[in-house]
Amino acid sequence: MLYIIMVVILQAIITLAVLLFLAQNRKSFLNMLLLYIVTVILDMGYEYFIINRFGYESILYEIPGSLRIFKGLIFLYITFNFIEFKWRDKLKYLLYPFSMIVLLHTFALSAKLFGYQEADAIIHFYKTYFVNYYIHYWACSLIICIFLLYKYQNKIQNPLFKQFRLFLSFILASMLAFWCSFKFGFDILLFQKIYTLLFLVQFAWILYVYVLTHQEQLKKNMQQPVVEVVIKEKYQYKDLSKIDFEKIKIRIEEFYSESQEYLEDTFTLDHLARHLSVSRTDLTITFNQYLTSNFHEYTNRNRVLRFKRMLEEEPDANVTDLAYQCGFKSKSTFYKYFKKEFNCLPTEYAF
Template structure:
């Protein structure tokens, strides 16, 4: 029964994702992957239920599809993080191994039906070497794709810090947890774990994938992939945030020091006069457009002259603005969260996390310290 439920969930979620409003290439990969998972679960169900003995050709549902999950996970992640990579058809090369595996099964597929059934019932007796090679290849393929996907997510995390001021919906943390689960599954396969356990837990992974996959929004679709005066915010002692800046990335930049300083002055003026940091969805591209410069130049100026990435720069200004607002007597009737929203944060978790990072205090601890100073 659990396998039938898994099959139903896989196809149901695939339909939801493939037909959701504003679907993109990543949604197509995810939807197709869910269909593949459903077919694969059906292939295993046909074995445990005995259907495969009446339709021996169903063996094909278990052989090639096991090798498709790694490529689909990787391609889905790449479609989210690097959509420009799909301008060519080289991504199709990821399916060469599954196709070769299918061809390798031809000798068995052309055996008499009664012989094939006997092979299945005896767990591949007579083809032990083939099954061993199949298992080794499957394990190696799985590990390679898990590692490759992790590298994509690592690069993505660094990339969005230089392009977005809020990252709650685009940090892909849920994919990291899925990756850990997939990694454990591949290790169990390599160690010769139970197929029953692997396919039983796949239902849980299906629900996880479907829930977050439906909610996942596009990331780089609109991006060029390449009170008290705010004056005091700019000149007061800055919040110190430890951030590694890779200046080597700009070694070939044509931006000279004088131009960089000029852009920096314009950036500060824009923040003072228009308080753009209060826009929750502000991006590097948005800000560069307002300044009339290329996003790469703006990123370099922020990295070199502010010493932080774009995400930290904008959120530092938001924290400084919050400090001003929370200290005003007329704002005592408002909650921390409402003031945080006013400053440009779009979630409680993002605000609390960055405030703690910037001040080593929680908002309530900071306010207590301020009140204590005033009372003294």
């Protein structure tokens, strides 16, 4: 009995740890893929324990592990990351009802294992208001993701989004096939084995996408020094006297004053170059020689100043949330530039 209770509690702790990770690292595509892989492994391990300990027909197996509910949310985060959806961080508010499901799941199973009479009523409530609607939540999440990936496919720059879209379609087809077999009275145990094999295919597929994404990121990092060398060579053969750098400087300052595009965490020097119709080389020279900074320093300084104004307007706002809204990908980066600008931490600053 103690061993079973430990497994149930451990599953709840791991689930809440996944929640915390999701809340703090929702900006990175690689982090989200890795989170999904970890979620799948933990969910499969939990189900394997339930099946082997209680069998397919057990009331415990009829209640899915609470980790399973996060897959749809993770897919939504990844999809919104692909299409650079501006308000994707608002998805974090879905974590609160999911946390309640985790606690109810753990409480229901613990009560059942201890043999409390109220356990059956709790489990009935859990099954009625969550398990019976889980298939709809899961299907809707997948359909929304697939629809958005098709609708905005021309705007998505990441070449791996097609793999991810095909992967979601495969999961949706597998899930619907399993649901139909159950509704039409097919041998559910036989199809469960087939579905398990399909599940392993899903896992291998997403692992493959993760490896490809990681390799793509490594290539970009390796190519970065080469780009800098090319830029330096362009400086040597360009007649800089014909370029009005003062005008470019004014346009840069006006952009950061009037636009909010730099608050996107995906904002790059290329985005600024396209917006101002100025070459990367000319922008780099302007930042270095006329603004005594570089693109990243200048952008993050303006983000910090924007954060200060937003916090003055809304003093009760969450500091971390505002930092993410201002384009910072991590708290450490935000604190670094805030301290550099104001010589103190946000909590120490007197607004």
